[in-house]
Amino acid sequence: MRVLLTGGAGYIASHTAVCLIERGHEAIALDNFANSSPESVRRVREITGGALPLIEGDATDPAVLKQVFEEHQPDAVIHFAGLKSVSESVREPLHYYRVNLGSTIAVLEAMTEAGIHKIVFSSSATVYEQPGSDLVESDPVGTDLENPYGRTKAMGEWILRDAAAANPALEVGILRYFNPVGAHPSGRIGEDPVGIPNNLLPYIAQVATGTRERLRVFGNDYPTVDGTGIRDYIHVMDLAEAHVAALEHLTPGVFTTNIGTGRGTSVFEALRAFEQAVGHELPYEVVERRPGDAAIATANPALAAERLDWRAKRTFEEACTDAWNWQRQNPRGYEA
Numbered sequence: 001m002r003v004l005l006t007g008g009a010g011y012i013a014s015h016t017a018v019c020l021i022e023r024g025h026e027a028i029a030l031d032n033f034a035n036s037s038p039e040s041v042r043r044v045r046e047i048t049g050g051a052l053p054l055i056e057g058d059a060t061d062p063a064v065l066k067q068v069f070e071e072h073q074p075d076a077v078i079h080f081a082g083l084k085s086v087s088e089s090v091r092e093p094l095h096y097y098r099v100n101l102g103s104t105i106a107v108l109e110a111m112t113e114a115g116i117h118k119i120v121f122s123s124s125a126t127v128y129e130q131p132g133s134d135l136v137e138s139d140p141v142g143t144d145l146e147n148p149y150g151r152t153k154a155m156g157e158w159i160l161r162d163a164a165a166a167n168p169a170l171e172v173g174i175l176r177y178f179n180p181v182g183a184h185p186s187g188r189i190g191e192d193p194v195g196i197p198n199n200l201l202p203y204i205a206q207v208a209t210g211t212r213e214r215l216r217v218f219g220n221d222y223p224t225v226d227g228t229g230i231r232d233y234i235h236v237m238d239l240a241e242a243h244v245a246a247l248e249h250l251t252p253g254v255f256t257t258n259i260g261t262g263r264g265t266s267v268f269e270a271l272r273a274f275e276q277a278v279g280h281e282l283p284y285e286v287v288e289r290r291p292g293d294a295a296i297a298t299a300n301p302a303l304a305a306e307r308l309d310w311r312a313k314r315t316f317e318e319a320c321t322d323a324w325n326w327q328r329q330n331p332r333g334y335e336a
């Protein structure tokens with residue numbers, strides 16, 4: 001298959017591009033570099049020895065999409081493009097709705113015009129109304145979510161379902177990611193957050209390089225094993241493989257599936273595992289809970305196994321080793 005990756009230079013897309021190319025597919029990256037660097041695409045070419053055409057442009061722009069579809073004739077789209085900061089979405093909700101919903105609508109319209117039917121969409125575990133352990137796809141999806149970012153993901157899912165209901169030829173795969181972590185084992189590509197990282201592992205990695213002084217643990221009074229928040233961290237290479245499996249298992253209609261490991265890791269457990277990878281202790285302090293954080297969110301991964309023949313294979317320890325390998329080799333991300 002020839003696959004267009006919107007947001008193709010981003011963290012998850014770049015790892016997915018490696019897996020696609022290594023499976024014999026072709027990939028094309030479209031990105032406006034709002035939160036990414038063309039260097040990631042260059043490094044994917046270096047890792048795979050394959051071609052990865054890169055178009056600089058905006059996935060909300062119908063003219064850009066029309067040109068990309070005409071020039072590259074993809075068979076399928078993986079729609080990664082979007083904004084993902086929870087706090088920024090609270091400050092700039094309209095921007096989040098415009099980019100995240102606008103791009104999804106524009107991509108679907110361009111696909112219709114070009115006669116392309118296959119799409120895989122980046123959704124999030126954040127769409128569940130009640131976070132908890134062992135979340136299943138049939139659990140209620142929130143209309144009253146904590147923040148605009150989460151709502152753009154829930155609404156994006158609805159846009160896709162409505163489009164598929166109106167067009168029986170559409171083949172839609174909705175992937176609800178849990179918490180992506182880690183990097184390609186080469187250390188050449190990885191997560192490169194802009195500014196101060198919001199997410200746990202990139203933050204710990206920057207403590208390990210000395211860029212940040214200490215980890216702030218957001219609360220140790222949750223009803224969990226050690227009082228800290230529990231999440232289902234999934235190695236980005238497993239997540240990348242899930243996208244390839246999803247593409248290869250598309251059929252007319254919509255499937256929606258969790259992409260997680262089914263295992264929970266607390267903040268303290270994550271810190272300890274990262275310390276193991278680095279080889280020494282890392283400084284931390286316990287501070288107030290972060291508003292909007294859930295105590296626990298883990299996947300029931302059974303449906304992905306059944307529907308996509310996909311399972312997470314890598315451990316959290318491997319994710320820490322790979323994240324540290326990337327961070328150590330690229331302390332300033334793609335910038336240097």
Ligand code: GDU
Binds near residue numbers: 150215228229
């Ligand atoms: N945490 C800390 N210190 C930090 C960062 C995180 O203690 O500096 C804790 C959090 O409280 C949480 C855990 O570490 O218990 C994981 O936090 P992340 O920010 O890495 O991940 P979240 O599960 O909170 O965030 C995820 C996605 C977001 C959004 C969000 C919705 O990464 O994009 O979908 O869920 O709540």
